[in-house]
Amino acid sequence: MDLELQRRAQARAAALGISFAEYVRRLVAGDLGERKPAKPDISVMFDLGASDEPTNIARDKDKMIGEAVWQEHLRKTGRTPRRHAPAKAGRRR
Secondary structure: OOHHHHHHHHHHHHHOOOOOHHHHHHHHHHHOOOOOOOOHHHHHHHOOOOOOOOOOOOHHHHHHHHHHHHHHHHHHHHHOOOOOOOOOOOOOO
């Protein structure tokens, strides 16, 4: 492999957050049609990098996981979310 191609491949591996050796293994496995063991990607759960506004996962993780699970449930069942009536202000019991 020429040095420029290797440099680009190493940069791509680094961008993916994996070692160069793992990058090469994945390419070879993909070319040969071998399946790698199923390993969930955390970005699927949190949709990392897709948010326009900053998030605080440490503080909001329960809410974020709940929303992700609810959206997946709605997607699988083909349902749409119900709209709740706004709470009436000033009334406490």
